Amino acid sequence: MMIAQTKRRAFRDQVYWGRPVPGFGDPRAQLFVLGLAPAAHGGNRTGRVFTGDRSGDFLYRALFETGFASQPESVSRDDGMKVKGVYIAAAVRCAPPDNKPNPDEFRRCRPYLERELDLLKRIRVVVALGRIAFDSYLGILRDRGVITRRSAFLFGHDVAHTIPNAPALISSYHPSQQNTSTGKLTAEMLRNVFARARAIIDKS
Numbered sequence: 001m002m003i004a005q006t007k008r009r010a011f012r013d014q015v016y017w018g019r020p021v022p023g024f025g026d027p028r029a030q031l032f033v034l035g036l037a038p039a040a041h042g043g044n045r046t047g048r049v050f051t052g053d054r055s056g057d058f059l060y061r062a063l064f065e066t067g068f069a070s071q072p073e074s075v076s077r078d079d080g081m082k083v084k085g086v087y088i089a090a091a092v093r094c095a096p097p098d099n100k101p102n103p104d105e106f107r108r109c110r111p112y113l114e115r116e117l118d119l120l121k122r123i124r125v126v127v128a129l130g131r132i133a134f135d136s137y138l139g140i141l142r143d144r145g146v147i148t149r150r151s152a153f154l155f156g157h158d159v160a161h162t163i164p165n166a167p168a169l170i171s172s173y174h175p176s177q178q179n180t181s182t183g184k185l186t187a188e189m190l191r192n193v194f195a196r197a198r199a200i201i202d203k204s
Helices: 054-065 103-119 131-143 177-182 187-203
Strands: 031-035 086-090 125-129 159-161 168-172
Touching: 031 054, 031 103, 031 131, 031 187, 054 177, 054 187, 086 103, 103 131, 125 131, 125 187, 131 168, 168 187
Parallel strands: 031 086, 031 125, 125 168
Antiparallel strands: 159 168
16 A cells, blocks of 8 residues: 555665454453554554554553553564553554545444454543544544543543543643644643543543
8 A cells, every 4th residue: 555655765775564453462450541643653564553653652661660561662563562441443444545544434444443442341540542543432432332422521631531331531731743842732641540540441
């Protein structure tokens, strides 16, 4: 696919993964982290979600500092990264052009996300990174009859939602370069999201 053929100069000698990127994490996870889609030169290049790009740098550092990851950086599939108690996935499995998935891409990828959620029996908290991931997860709950409407849940950074018969849901700004470079999302803000998730898990 073209998204894997157009390479950045820094990675021109690398073979891009260029295929759907699966979720990554602990099968006994109590925390589920949901993002939007693999970055063209991150997960799409390395084959592991949130790996090899600046969004991943922010995410894994926050996970490391809250005890969910073994190291603060994730640069490749064979970098020794181990996660404990967390599973990380994306609503869309392939890198979309211009980082803007269309409705058909969400529809085609949704069964994989639903299957992961069904297989992970111990999930206590879902952290949705960004409004689109937040709406995607709520859409699943609505279609399954767990909630009646998505609009009852307002998106905001580090906002926790209690949902009967479902894991707690925490919304967060996405650790995109646009958000982190402008200061809309800082390392401390993201770390606080996972500290809140840890506290909820510890109380459950």
